[in-house]
Amino acid sequence: MSSVIVTHIERANANDVQALSAFGVATVHEAMGRRGLMNPYLRPIYDDAKVCGTAVTVSCHPGDNLMIHAAMEVCRPGDVLVVTVTSASTDGMFGELLGVSARAQGAQGLIIDAGVRDTVELTEMRFPVWAKAISAKGTVKATAGSVNIPVVCAGCIVNPGDIIVGDRDGVVVVPKAEAAQVALAAQARTDKEANVRNRLAQGELGLDIYGLREKLKALSVTYVSN
Ligand SMILES: O=C([O-])CC(=O)C(=O)O
Numbered sequence: 001m002s003s004v005i006v007t008h009i010e011r012a013n014a015n016d017v018q019a020l021s022a023f024g025v026a027t028v029h030e031a032m033g034r035r036g037l038m039n040p041y042l043r044p045i046y047d048d049a050k051v052c053g054t055a056v057t058v059s060c061h062p063g064d065n066l067m068i069h070a071a072m073e074v075c076r077p078g079d080v081l082v083v084t085v086t087s088a089s090t091d092g093m094f095g096e097l098l099g100v101s102a103r104a105q106g107a108q109g110l111i112i113d114a115g116v117r118d119t120v121e122l123t124e125m126r127f128p129v130w131a132k133a134i135s136a137k138g139t140v141k142a143t144a145g146s147v148n149i150p151v152v153c154a155g156c157i158v159n160p161g162d163i164i165v166g167d168r169d170g171v172v173v174v175p176k177a178e179a180a181q182v183a184l185a186a187q188a189r190t191d192k193e194a195n196v197r198n199r200l201a202q203g204e205l206g207l208d209i210y211g212l213r214e215k216l217k218a219l220s221v222t223y224v225s226n
């Protein structure tokens with residue numbers, strides 16, 4: 001396929017992004033029917049990293065960050081860069097300078113299925129990054145790739161403009177067409193969990209709250225006293 005830079009993309013509805021930003025990754029993932037979660041090898045570079053925004057996707061040649069530079073020009077405030085490589089790599093393709101540039105263009109964070117470097121500076125800047133590796137290994141700017149095409153990042157399909165939610169638990173992708181429905185389901189789960197949390201804190205057991213005694217019985221699990 002030829003290399004392209006798509007300059008105009010349809011982004012998820014801003015109200016849906018705002019609604020989803022209230023929830024953690026585990027809740028959003030559950031609200032989607034336990035779908036959409038990127039491979040857990042992606043880790044945040046600092047513990048309380050958090051992001052919720054619209055994807056600008058970047059497909060790079062491994063060891064080459066040319067297309068990340070190209071992507072900066074099409075970022076809009078609220079975007080999250082989602083960078084993939086065409087074959088596995090842990091090279092440090094993104095660092096402090098690109099972080100400064102990304103922030104200047106309004107990007108809120110980076111998801112990269114490869115390496116990141118300058119993590120002390122990126123942490124000081126509080127520019128959130130989820131990466132497969134931390135690596136000082138440098139990269140070149142030489143090979144064509146694409147910006148804003150559908151990509152697979154850490155096992156998930158990401159279309160430009162989809163919503164990316166990241167926190168310490170990982171990264172989840174919400175297709176823009178599903179966003180409103182997922183936000184409603186996430187709120188319902190949050191309300192349900194508030195009730196369950198309360199009951200657990202009072203000493204009730206999950207066995208009773210979830211009706212699991214019947215399940216144990218159906219599975220012929222017996223109680224014995226030694
Ligand atoms: O320049 C690079 O290739 C990556 C980097 O270290 C930076 O963005 O600061």
Ligand SMILES: [Mg+2]
Pocket residue numbers: 095096097118
């Ligand atoms: Mg650097």
